[in-house]
Amino acid sequence: MSDTAARPVTETFAVRERKQSELVFRRFLRHRAAVTSLLLFVLVVLFAYVGPLLWKYSYTDITDDLSRSPSLTHPFGTDLIGHDTMAQVMRGTQQSLKIALAIALIGTVLGALWGAIAGLYRGRLDFLMMRIVDIVLTLPTIAVAAAVAAQGVGGSQWWSIAVILGALTWPYVSRVVRGVVLSLREQEFIEAARALGAGNPRIILRHLLPNALGAIIVVATLTIATGILGEAALSFLGVGVQAPDTSLGLLVSINRDAVNTRPWLFYFPGLFIILIALTINFVGDGLRDAFDPKQTRVRQ
Template sequence: MTETTEATGAMDGERPPEEREFTVVERTQAQLVLRRFLRHRAAMISLVIFVLIVLWAFIGPHLWHYSYQKYTPDNSQPPSAKHPFGTNSAGYDSYAQVMRGTQTSLKVAILIALGSTFVGAVWGAVAGFYRGVVDAVMMRISDLVLTLPLLAIALVISSRTGGSWYWIALVIAGLTWAYVSRVVRSTVLSLREKEFVEAARALGASDARIIFRHLLPNSLGPIFVNATILVATGILTETALSFLGFGVQPPDTSLGLLVSQAQTAVDTRPWLFYIPGAFIIAIALTINFIGDGLRDAFDPRQQRVRQ
């Protein structure tokens, strides 16, 4: 609660406490969510780390003096001031390669999250809004997608797309949107009976307007949480595909491909294996902590905070 003063200013401080005027400033839902998220220490630390990794991966290659495709005369060198992450047997600077690999893996993971979240949210909202036959048919399609073995299907399709990160992301997104659709559907089933939806119907709002203007915005909590989960899922799936040789292909690189290429050198040149592996773990952990923070921030059972 915040204390307010009259125009006379100092006079208010001389009044007895029971005669002083108080007012309550009510926060909007967005302010409450942001406030809860900012209080989640692990999520905030993870967000800072994740942003720094993203900036390093996308801006760093323009500032570093070696390219991920440029040979150097320093073959199989351990980490040093000249090569912070060492070099591989071909003379490539591992620092430049890890930056490029992190950039590629992040692009794949973010595109997976965006594509899966958009398709799944719209699919689930339409199914939950109409219910009946429409809901039954749409959810059976979602169930069919959920039964498909993600890694096996991705392996087959990725092997026919030439190892492009763009196609890899689209393939994985096409196999993961069903998870989001079921979460959004369950949320919309409860929201569609609320008073604000009935009021929108009474005012003549179309079904599309109700879905996109009222139901989806009120489902943003679980949508955001699932989007963060999909980022972690995407980067781990891309890592698995690249490690098996069906993901990103040279001359491009990714964190999974770097780990795959260095598996035979883990004893002789461990920096080539453990450094990109550490980045995979760091990204997955930070995204999971950010998702935990968003889940707690959007939880409607949280006590409303006013100041």
């Protein structure tokens, strides 16, 4: 027997450290429900923003087809006046998505800064800021938003609805961010930043918030779903988006009496509200799992 054959065969494994973004992306792809929901959400966005450019009817057009059920000419049917329901759902989805994204942006920015400041400074400032958060959390969001919107603030334009709801959703973000900052503030890199002369504002903006980005992205995603439902509720109550413009909540509101006679007018916009809320929630679940690392090295 030759020396080569007598040698034991040993397997070697190369261990390569991957970037955090690559690990997050791979974990997200393994979450099938989140990936499927993301694809569906992208299709909804394309339907809302690209669809009107390709569809032959505008949401303001009045056709000769009055109260028609869904057909090839009008896939979502028409209303009593002759509006094409699919064109109106496209416009309503546009407005609802725009409001929900603005709510998420306002609530996330305000809540992240508030939570980071409270978590870093601690002490009396933290106590005072968290008590303010507790007070806002006790307020019934829809009731307060409806009362403010009913006063005509901003003329019930989409941005006024976004500001009102965004100003009531930031406490949820602040609690999450504060919890992350409380653990980050004890890390060695924060002590190193202080030793190099970094002040608290720089530590918050350059060190704490970037390292809390995973939690912030997850809670911001879930805030979009909350914004969709909040806008729909306000429009359903008649204090949200007003005609001649439209939103998904407004379409459900004005057609609620047609459930038994012309159900397509009610169920199509309602279906899109449910679809957007569910897909965003599943995407949020996928992001939450993806940003929860179990290991930093993988075998190649």
